[in-house]
Amino acid sequence: MFWGNVNQVIREADVILLVIDARFPFETLNEEVEGKVKKEGKRLIYVLNKCDLAPEHSLYAFKKRHPNTVVMSTKERIGKSQLRSAILQSGEKTVVGVVGYPNTGKxxxxxxxxxxxxxxxxxxxxxxxxxxxxxxxNKIMMLDTPGVIPFREKGGKPKHTTIGAIDSSKIKDPEGAVYKIIHDYPGSLEEYYEIECNDPEEILEKIAIKLNRYSKGHVPDTFTVSRIILRDWQNGKIRQ
Ligand SMILES: Nc1nc2c(ncn2[C@@H]2O[C@H](COP(=O)(O)OP(=O)(O)OP(=O)(O)O)[C@@H](O)[C@H]2O)c(=O)[nH]1
Ligand SMILES: [Mg+2]
Structure with a gap:
């Protein structure tokens, strides 16, 4: 439902910032937005935000493929002057549309x-x-938009939980989402919670025990703990 806003902004703006989470650059690169911007003939700047949470190699791989990229961290206050000069190439007053996946930091x-x-x-x-x-x-007017996921990902994709496009509190199968993190980013949870184990179900149980979360009958409460893990994963406390 938010695509209408994004389409309008792409039409009205002179320059578009496509905001990407630097932790998951290729997963949060919205190719549908990219296509629309090119079709409208607008200038596109890729912004890799949250670089404070991302490993150097993921920034490098993305910048190599997309030279027109500015690396930023709003938290650590990195990248303001680079972005300003990328926007103001012509020196004229510029209207800037800010678009991208939900929660990337627009x-x-x-x-x-x-x-x-x-x-x-x-x-x-x-x-x-x-x-x-x-x-x-005095030169830059910015247009904020609601985050959008590509139309062809409508109905949901497992990656939406990992990249934070669906909020941790709204994920229907939190345990399944945690198993995906354990599978895709081996060692991350084990290192953060200081546990040694190879079996995903056991990893989750051990974390529940470590966090002292039990459901009835003193069973490790892996459901509640999965929500806690997903929240801390999405907000960057737990690193990949
Ligand atoms: N670590 C870190 N967190 C950031 C950074 N930029 C934004 N955040 C956090 O990311 C979360 C989302 O930021 P928003 O600016 O609301 O993101 P958005 O893209 O406008 O989100 P929607 O409006 O929901 O699409 C917030 O908790 C921010 O504090 C950054 O550079 N580093
Ligand atoms: Mg926002």
């Missing part, structure tokens, strides 16, 4: 460019609901 980037909070942000994915105009400075 609203945070707008606040960072402005220097104070104007666009509402949240760790809850899917927070921004409509278009919001924010003047960053």
């Amino acid at each position: 609203s945070s980037i707008i606040n960072y460019m402005k220097g104070r909070s104007s666009a509402a942000t949240s760790s809850m994915s899917g927070y921004t609901k409509g278009i919001q105009k924010v003047r960053a400075d």
